[in-house]
Amino acid sequence: MFDALIESIREDRSFRNIQSNVIAGITVGVIALPLSMALAIAIDVDPQYGLYTAIVAGIVIALTGGSRVNISGPTAAFVVVLLPVVHQFGVGGLLVAGMMAGVILVLMGVARLGGLIEIVPYPVVIGFTAGIGVVIATLQIKDFLGLSGISTSGSYFTKVQNIVTALPSIHWQEALIGGVTLAVLILWPRLKSRIPGHLVALFIGSLLAWLLSAGAHLSVETIASRFHYMVDGLSGQGIPPVMPQFNWPWNLPGKDGQTLSVSFGLFRELMPVALTIALLGALESLLCSVVADGMTGRKHNPNAELIGQGVGNIVAPFFGGIPATAAIARTAANIRAGGTSPLSAVIHGLFILISILFLAPLLGYIPMASMAALLLVVAWNMSEAHHFVRIIRIAPRNDILILLTCFLLTVLFDMTVAVAVGMGLAAALFIRRNMQLAEGRLMAESRVEGHTLKAGIAIYDINGPLFFGTARLALKNLTLADPQIHVVILDMAEVTMMDVSAMLSLESIVADLRRKNVALVISGLQPRMILKLRRVGVRYRVGMIQFARHLDEALTLAEHLCERGSGDKDQDTSKSPNEKGS
Numbered sequence: 001m002f003d004a005l006i007e008s009i010r011e012d013r014s015f016r017n018i019q020s021n022v023i024a025g026i027t028v029g030v031i032a033l034p035l036s037m038a039l040a041i042a043i044d045v046d047p048q049y050g051l052y053t054a055i056v057a058g059i060v061i062a063l064t065g066g067s068r069v070n071i072s073g074p075t076a077a078f079v080v081v082l083l084p085v086v087h088q089f090g091v092g093g094l095l096v097a098g099m100m101a102g103v104i105l106v107l108m109g110v111a112r113l114g115g116l117i118e119i120v121p122y123p124v125v126i127g128f129t130a131g132i133g134v135v136i137a138t139l140q141i142k143d144f145l146g147l148s149g150i151s152t153s154g155s156y157f158t159k160v161q162n163i164v165t166a167l168p169s170i171h172w173q174e175a176l177i178g179g180v181t182l183a184v185l186i187l188w189p190r191l192k193s194r195i196p197g198h199l200v201a202l203f204i205g206s207l208l209a210w211l212l213s214a215g216a217h218l219s220v221e222t223i224a225s226r227f228h229y230m231v232d233g234l235s236g237q238g239i240p241p242v243m244p245q246f247n248w249p250w251n252l253p254g255k256d257g258q259t260l261s262v263s264f265g266l267f268r269e270l271m272p273v274a275l276t277i278a279l280l281g282a283l284e285s286l287l288c289s290v291v292a293d294g295m296t297g298r299k300h301n302p303n304a305e306l307i308g309q310g311v312g313n314i315v316a317p318f319f320g321g322i323p324a325t326a327a328i329a330r331t332a333a334n335i336r337a338g339g340t341s342p343l344s345a346v347i348h349g350l351f352i353l354i355s356i357l358f359l360a361p362l363l364g365y366i367p368m369a370s371m372a373a374l375l376l377v378v379a380w381n382m383s384e385a386h387h388f389v390r391i392i393r394i395a396p397r398n399d400i401l402i403l404l405t406c407f408l409l410t411v412l413f414d415m416t417v418a419v420a421v422g423m424g425l426a427a428a429l430f431i432r433r434n435m436q437l438a439e440g441r442l443m444a445e446s447r448v449e450g451h452t453l454k455a456g457i458a459i460y461d462i463n464g465p466l467f468f469g470t471a472r473l474a475l476k477n478l479t480l481a482d483p484q485i486h487v488v489i490l491d492m493a494e495v496t497m498m499d500v501s502a503m504l505s506l507e508s509i510v511a512d513l514r515r516k517n518v519a520l521v522i523s524g525l526q527p528r529m530i531l532k533l534r535r536v537g538v539r540y541r542v543g544m545i546q547f548a549r550h551l552d553e554a555l556t557l558a559e560h561l562c563e564r565g566s567g568d569k570d571q572d573t574s575k576s577p578n579e580k581g582s
Contacts, residue, residue, distance in 0.1 A: 001064050001304055001307050001308065001311070002063065002064055002304075004062075004065055004066055004067055004068040004300070004301070004304070004308075004341075004342055005062075005063050005064075005341075005342050007068065008068050008340070008341035008342060008343075009341075017340060017341070018343065020338035020339070020340065021338065021339055021340060021341050021343040021344040021347065022343070022344075022347050023337060023338060024334050024335075024337035024338045024339035024340075024344040024347075025334075025339065025343065025344040025345065025346065025347025025348045025350075025351060026347060026348075026351050027196075027333065027334075027337040028071055028330050028333050028334045028337060028339070028344065028345075028348045029347065029348040029349075029350075029351030029352055029355075030196055030199055030351070031196050031198065031199075031329075031330055031333055032054050032058075032071065032073055032327075032330055032348060032352060033051070033054075033351075033352055033355055033363075034198060034199075034202055034366070034371070034374060035050075035073075035074075035198075035327075035330070035374070035378070036050035036051050036053060036054040036073055036074055036352065037050050037051060037223070037239075037363070037366075037371065038050070038371045038374050038375050038378070039074040039075065039076060039078075039079065039375075039378075040053075040074060040322065041368075041371060042076075042079045042083070042136060042139060042140075042375055043078070043079055043082040043083045043086055043094075043322070044083060044086045044087070044152060045086055045091055045094070045322065046227050046229065046239075047223060047227060047239055047363075048229070048239045048240060048320070048356070049091070049320055049321070049322050050073075050074045050322065051239070051352055051356055052244040052316070052319055052320040052321045053073050053074045053316055053320075053321035053322050053323075053324050054073035054074065054324075054348070054349060054352050055244060055319075055321075055349045055350075055352050055353050055356075056244055056312075056315060056316045056319045056321045056349070057072055057073060057312040057313065057315070057316040057321050057324035058071065058072050058073050058312075058324070058345055058348060058349040058352075059345065059346050059349040059350075060308075060311055060312040060315050060316070061308045061309055061311070061312035061324065061326075061345075062308075062342035062345030062346055062349075063308075063342055063346070064307065064308040064311045064312070065304060065305045065307070065308025065309060065312075065342075066114075066289070066300050066301030066302060066303065066304030066305035066306075066307075066308060067288075067289045067292055067300040067301075067305050067326070068296075068298065068300070068340065068341050068342060069292050069296060069331060069334055069335050069339050069340065069341075069344070069345075070285070070288055070289060070292060070300075070305070070326040070331050070345070071326065071327055071330040071331045071333075071334050071339075071344075071345050071348060072285070072309070072312060072324050072325060072326045072327065072345070073324050073327055073330065074322055074323075074324060075284060075324075075325050075326075075327045076132065076133075076136055076375075076378050076379065076382050077129065077132055077280060077284050077325070077382070078277070078280065078281075078322075078323055078325070079132065079135070079136050079139075080131075080132050080135045080136070080410070080414060080415050081273070081276055081277060081280060081414070081415055081416070082094060082277075082322065082323065083139075083152065084153075084414070085097055085273050087152075087153050087255070088255060089254055089255055089260075089269075089270065090252070090253050090254035090255040090256070090257075090260075091252045091253055091254075092249060092250055092251070092252035092253055092254045092259065092260040093254055093255070093260060093266075093270060094322060094323075095249035095250075095252060095317035095320070095321075095322065096249045096250055096260065096266065096267075096270055096317065097270045097273045097274045097277060097323070098249075098274075098277060098313050098316065098317050098321070098322060098323035098324075099249055099313065099314055099317040099318075100267065100270060100271065100274035101274045101275075101277035101278040101281060101310075101313055101323055102278075102309075102310045102311065102312070102313030102314035102315075102316075102317075103310065103314060104274060104275060104278035104310070105278050105281060105282060105306050105307070105309050105310030105313060106306070106307050106310030106311065106314070107310075108278065108282060108306050108310070109303045109304065109305070109306030109307035109308075109309075109310060110303075110307065112303050113282075113303070113306065114286065114301070114302025114303040114304075114305065114306055115302065116282055116283065116286060116302075120283060120423070121399070121402060121422075121423075121426045122391075122399075123391060123395065123399045123400075123402040123403040123406065123422075123426070124402060124403075124406050124419060124422040124423060124426060125283070125287070126384060126387050126388055126391060126403060126406075127402065127403045127404070127405065127406025127407040127410065127418065127422060128406045128407070128410045128415050128418045128419055128422070129382055129383065129384060130382075130383045130384060130385070130388045130407050130410075131406065131407045131408070131409070131410025131411045131415070131418060132379075132382060132383075132410060132415060133379040133380065133381075133382040133383030133384075134379070134383065134407075134410075134411050135156065135410070135411060136375060136378065136379035136382070137375075137376055137379040137380070137383075138156070138159060138160065138163070139152060139159070139375075140372040140373075140375045140376050140379070141163050141372075142163065142166075142372075143174070143178075143221075143368040143369055143371065143372035144174070144175070144178040144182075144369055144372035144373060144376065145167075145170045145171070145174060145175045145178065145369075146169075146170060146171030146172075146173070146174025146175060146178075146221065146369060147163065147166040147167070147169050147170060147171075148166065148169045149166055149169065150162045150163060150166050155412070156411055156412055157412075171219075173212050173216075173218045173219075173220055174220065174221065174367070174368075174369040175369070176208070176212075177205050177208050177209050177212070177220065177367050177369040177370060178205075178369035178370065178372055178373045179373075180204060180205060180208055181201045181202065181204065181205035181369065181370040181373035181374070182201075182373040182376060182377070184197065184200055184201035184204055184205075185197055185198060185201045185373060185374065185377045186377070188200055188201065198374055198377075201370065201373070201374070202366055202370050202371075202374065205366070205367055205369070205370030205373070206222075206365045206366050206367060206370065208367075209222060209365070209367040209369075209370070210365065220367055220369075221367065221368045221369075222238075222364060222365055222366060222367050222368060223238050223239065223363060223364050223365075223366050223368070223371070224237040224238035224361075224364030224365065225237070226368060227239070231245075237364060238360060238361065238363065238364025239356065239360045239363050239364060240356075240360065241356060241357055241358070241360035241361070242356070242357070243353065243356070243357070244319035244320055244321070244353075245319065245320070246318055246319060247318065247319075247320065248318070249317040249318065250262045250266075252320075272416075276415070276416045277313075277323050278310075279419075280325070280415065280419075281309055281313070281323065281324075281325040282306055282309070284325040284326060284328075285305055285306070285309050285325045285326040286302055286305065286306075287328065288325075288326035288327065288328045288331050289302065289305055289326065291328055291331070291332065292331050292332075292335060295332065295335045296335060296340075305326075309324075309325060309326070312324055329378075329381065330348075334348070388403070388407075391403055398429045398433075401425070401429075402422055402425050402426050402429070405418075405421060405422060405425055406418045406419070406421070406422035409421055409422070431467075454558075454559055454562055455484065455562075456484060456485060456486035456487060456562050457485070457486070457487045457488075457489065457555075457558045457559070457562060458485045458487070458488050458489070459488075459489040459491060459551075460488065460489070460490055460491065461491045461494075462490055462491065462492045462494070462495055463494045463495070464494070464495070464496065465495070465496045465497045465498075466495055466497065466498045466499070466502035466505075467497065467498070467499040467501060467502060485518060486517075486518060486519065486561070486562050487518065487519045487520075487521060487558040487561045487562055488513060488518055488519070488520050488521070489521045489523055489551070489554045489555065489558050490520065490521070490522045490523065490525075491523050491524060491551055491554070492522060492523065492524055492525040492529075493523065493524025493525075493550070493551070494524075495525065495526075495529065497529075498529050498532060500536075503532055503533060503535075503536045503538070504536060506533065506536075506538060507536045507537060507538055510538055510545060514544060519544055519545070519546070519558075519561045520544065520545050520546070521545075521546050521547070521548055521554045521557050521558050521561070522545070522546070522547050522548070522554075523547075523548040523549075523550060523551050523553070523554035524548070524549070524550055524551065524554075525547065530547060546561075
């Protein structure tokens, strides 16, 4: 906790560094201002909730997290998760779920689970992010075309059907504003201007909306016309020009408009959602931190970052903040603008706060069609279509299967199901691949260099990891039918791991060999695995089970056993010389 802040203060406190971070903070603040409103609107809550999130969570996470340059706030990844929560539990339920997710994130950081990102396969990440992009884009068609009477609840097919049914109600002025805004967003980056393209696009869209409304007397829906607020008994339109105010999250309205009843039942209902928010927030934040490390050449502290994200998500709901996580696009913009410390994220939050206090009436003029166009670009960028297509072109068939499964499940059901199934499928395919790698085969005499195998000795080469999926496959050939075999050598030098299933399988084989009066020499097994075998009773027995450090030693032991015959097979000792050495 506070790792990034302390590190940045120690390294560089020069005026030039402070100046560059202030400029970077203002730059990313300009970018985050409309995005925060748009992402709040995308989950069917008032735009100020997104702004409060960028202010409170953005500042708190920057000061307490493990990355020096991450910019946190509402992100597109949360849209498909949070929208159903708002419909089911209202704004109050959403904030309580976010607070619970914050507690889970802190516990994950304390438990040092910052390596979580390393176990999520790339096809799973691209699959669900592409699916989220498709869902977000679909939801924006309503405002982009000015369609009326469309519900955002229900399955994906229901939403698409509702859009198609409502197409006759298109408002050409809304479609024109949306189309112009989208065109500016796409074309502006080609000019290589330092002015953010979305700022120009929203200004042009707002100006066009004003001309159509004032000059042609056409109805154009804006933030001010759709959203209303009441603060301290005073009502208004658009965004309230006040600072985020402290309020208990459960005092905000639920689904029925009434305040929530705090109870164990509420927390139990919200727990699955909170877990999803926490896992997605952790994944998104750690991905963002890895990208930032690649751009800056520095190394973040993943566990401290999880704790910082948790603290931010615990504090933000008390000031109207929805769940937050690190945003890759805003973080990249921060780095490119010269951000090197948490100061830039703090300035970004203060810039948004000042904008609320002094520019709230102007923000109300932004048309909803322009906000929809902005979210369409966000959805496109999030989908990472070029990576999606590239994986399909170059990846093995199993990875393509994982990618398409996660993508379709995200679109048709939800991200939670997609990630769970995707991770399960990836694990199953990984196990199958390892089963193919693990093998046990009888070695021919020519394979044993420098030795001539005496009659009665058989060598089996066991390779790869031995676990529940591979143990029986690798060891199945050890059921001997040849009565001429008196000693079996297991060359296990290339066995990389062994679980309890493999140990119990080997124990069964040892018992079978003992019944047949066949001695066993285990060669090259790592000391830590020999200790595991002792726990299940596979230990040194004179003339019956012996351990060798390498194959040459194993062959020498086997020859001696053949010469001795079966004497002393039932005599036990505690450890062999080799076992003592291990």
